[in-house]
Amino acid sequence: xxxxxxxxxxxNTGQIAxxxxxxxxxxxxxxxxxxxxxxxxxxxxxxxxxxxxxMMALPExxxxxxxxxxxxxxxxxxxxxxxxxxxxxxxxxVVPAVAISTVIGALNGYVLTKWRFRFDTxxxxxxxxxxxxxxxxxxxxMAMVLGKLGLAGTVPGxxxxxxxxxxxxxxxxxxxxxxxxxxxxxxxxQIDGAGFFRxxxxxxxxxxxxxxxxxxxxxxxxxxxxxxxxxxxxxxxxPMTAALNNLVQSSTGVKEYNVHFAGAIIAALPTxxxxxxxxxxxxxxxxxxxxxx
Amino acid sequence: xxxxxxADLRTRIQDWLPKIVLAPSFAVTLLFVYGFxxxxxxxxxxGSKMLPNYTLIGWENYRKLWALENWHIAIVNIGIFASxxxxxxxxxGLMLAIFLDQKIRGEGVLRPIYLYPMALSFIVTGTAWKWxxxxxxxxxxxxxxxxxxxxxxxxxxxxxMAIYTxxxxxxxxxxxxxxxMFLAGLRGIxxxxxxxxQIDGASSFQxxRRIVIPMLRPAFxxxxxxLSHLAIKSYDLVIALTGGGPGRATEMPATFMxxxxxxxxxxxxxxxxAVIMLMTIAAIMVPYLYAELKEKQ
Numbered sequence: 001x002x003x004x005x006x007x008x009x010x011x012n013t014g015q016i017a018x019x020x021x022x023x024x025x026x027x028x029x030x031x032x033x034x035x036x037x038x039x040x041x042x043x044x045x046x047x048x049x050x051x052x053x054x055m056m057a058l059p060e061x062x063x064x065x066x067x068x069x070x071x072x073x074x075x076x077x078x079x080x081x082x083x084x085x086x087x088x089x090x091x092x093x094v095v096p097a098v099a100i101s102t103v104i105g106a107l108n109g110y111v112l113t114k115w116r117f118r119f120d121t122x123x124x125x126x127x128x129x130x131x132x133x134x135x136x137x138x139x140x141x142m143a144m145v146l147g148k149l150g151l152a153g154t155v156p157g158x159x160x161x162x163x164x165x166x167x168x169x170x171x172x173x174x175x176x177x178x179x180x181x182x183x184x185x186x187x188x189x190q191i192d193g194a195g196f197f198r199x200x201x202x203x204x205x206x207x208x209x210x211x212x213x214x215x216x217x218x219x220x221x222x223x224x225x226x227x228x229x230x231x232x233x234x235x236x237x238x239p240m241t242a243a244l245n246n247l248v249q250s251s252t253g254v255k256e257y258n259v260h261f262a263g264a265i266i267a268a269l270p271t272x273x274x275x276x277x278x279x280x281x282x283x284x285x286x287x288x289x290x291x292x293x
Numbered sequence: 294x295x296x297x298x299x300a301d302l303r304t305r306i307q308d309w310l311p312k313i314v315l316a317p318s319f320a321v322t323l324l325f326v327y328g329f330x331x332x333x334x335x336x337x338x339x340g341s342k343m344l345p346n347y348t349l350i351g352w353e354n355y356r357k358l359w360a361l362e363n364w365h366i367a368i369v370n371i372g373i374f375a376s377x378x379x380x381x382x383x384x385x386g387l388m389l390a391i392f393l394d395q396k397i398r399g400e401g402v403l404r405p406i407y408l409y410p411m412a413l414s415f416i417v418t419g420t421a422w423k424w425x426x427x428x429x430x431x432x433x434x435x436x437x438x439x440x441x442x443x444x445x446x447x448x449x450x451x452x453x454m455a456i457y458t459x460x461x462x463x464x465x466x467x468x469x470x471x472x473x474m475f476l477a478g479l480r481g482i483x484x485x486x487x488x489x490x491q492i493d494g495a496s497s498f499q500x501x502r503r504i505v506i507p508m509l510r511p512a513f514x515x516x517x518x519x520l521s522h523l524a525i526k527s528y529d530l531v532i533a534l535t536g537g538g539p540g541r542a543t544e545m546p547a548t549f550m551x552x553x554x555x556x557x558x559x560x561x562x563x564x565x566x567a568v569i570m571l572m573t574i575a576a577i578m579v580p581y582l583y584a585e586l587k588e589k590q
Contacts, residue, residue, distance in 0.1 A: 018395070021392045021395060021397070022397070024392060025389070025392055025393065025397065025403055028389060028407065029403055029406045029407070031465070032406050032407055032409070032410060032465065032469065033406060034425070035418075035421040035422060035425055035465070036409075036421070038421065038424070038425055039420075039421050042424075050430060051429075051430060054434075054435055054438050054439075055424075055425075055430055055431060055432075055434065055435050056435050104317075104318055107314050107315075108314075108315055108318050111311040111312075111314055111315045112315070115311035117311070117312065121586055123315070123319055124586070125582060125583075125586050126319075126322060126323070126326075126327070127318065127319070127322050128582055128586075129326075129575075129578065129579070129582060130322055130326040132522050132574060132578045132582075133326065133330070133571060133574065134525055134526050134547070134567065134570040134571055134574055135526070136528075136546075136547060136550045136551070136566075136567040136570055136571075137329065137330050137333050137567045137568070137570065137571045138325065138326065138329040138330070138333070139550075139551075139554065139567070140332075140333055140336060140345070140554060140560060140563070140564060140567075141328075141329040141332045141333060142325070142329065144345065145325075164321055164325045165325075165326075167318050167321070167322070168322070171318070195307055195310075196307060196310040196311060196314075197310075221412060224414070225413070225414030225415070225416075226414075227414065227415065227416050227528070227529040227532070227533075228528050228529065232551075232555070241414050241416045241417075241529070244416055244417070244420065245416050245532060245533055248420050248423070248533070249536065257424055257430060260420060260424070261420075261421075261424070263420075264416075264417045264420040264421060265417075267414065267416070267417055268412075268413050268414070268417045271412045271413065271414070272409065272412055272413070274412070275405075275409055275412035276405075279405050279408070282411075282412065283408065283473055286411065286470055286473065287473070287474065287477060
């Protein structure tokens, strides 16, 4: 019987071992879910219930007050604006940054695989290494350059920064993806008289759907979740992560835990949403960013 | 005559087009990555304070840096944090992957649960764990309410233990990702090999120790590289979880660099610390990327 079960796994495990494995797996599911549960549940309680009650308990009085406050009236830094304007900053930053870096990455990947030239691996290697530098090394000159360009503390400045440090990854994705596409087809089209952009448009682009989803999700998640650039160069146009940190760390007044939790969930919602609807592609992006090829 | 010259020009443009398309990205990378790195290296040898100052002072900043108590704390902390973080994530990720690979019912539900923290920002993770570990409202309070009066868990307020709370939160965030990498590795192993070994009488434990785990070498390497690079860059999580405190107990190179450069007006020292961070990451990444690219050619 046992060996019949293991058609695919090839490894036999006894009944006791299996029970133990299930228990352990469930325990870890609990570990990963617990912080999310605590955040959601406590964001729906009035403050008195959070400070006086049990963090694990469901709310006695369900209320959306904390969510409303986090969104529109909570004190962020010096002004009681709530997170709404910062949420908009993040969107205004993410959309163009993702679009631009993805288009550039696609073109770069196309050149690096189908129009190879001398030293192209070195060019790619230099771009690839830029994905892994600690950004602390560029903070000071970047601040100076943004100041010179008049982009310090603006959303376009943040878009520029994210495009510059994002094209390494997008190029990596498209390069590895196009590398598996037969170059003979490109050469054949060339002989038929098709030019550089025509080949890209007619032959490569139609098959680029899956990798574009991966690249867009990766860039969206990274840029939305970025804190270091946001806090360093955001100025008055700070993104959501910096605003959330301001909200949570504010040392004045009563600590409104329920508002902090609601704010944290609002900050997490867009990426969580993407993860839930397109988790498969999210995982593929993570893997492609680490195990190349 | 004219048309053939025109055609000639067009072919030449076509020849150059790929390079013209790639050139801006390459130029931007050279300037914004490598130019900036050189500039920061240069700053680390100058007497820059609040603003950049271009008088060279030799190794002075590095001497000062290594004499600073705060930097020593940061180095010790990154050592503790990085080693625990990498080891725990790897062990946990491998264990969960092996267990999930046993034809588990509900794998499709469990996998996304293990992995979703990776989609959150470190600021959100930090906020969640900050309150979860807070003795006043978090775990300690709950345990006491549930009748375990003597339960005490005050690591986040404790100078000696706070660094471990960062490990907990970071492991929570990324161990699912490591699990996914190992799981992909496991699924790539040819079952015939395993069956053959089993026919030869190997037990499950031996099978994993002798055959499966050695075959996962590439996954070990990738996860080591990714985790170490995440560990050295860790800035957001420390800021959100402990703010570098209590006191300076959870100072890390990333937070050190930021505070010396932008709030303490010691730009030269900040630049020097950034250079050391870069060198550490480069020592890990360069051989890895080199090997990967060479293999491809």
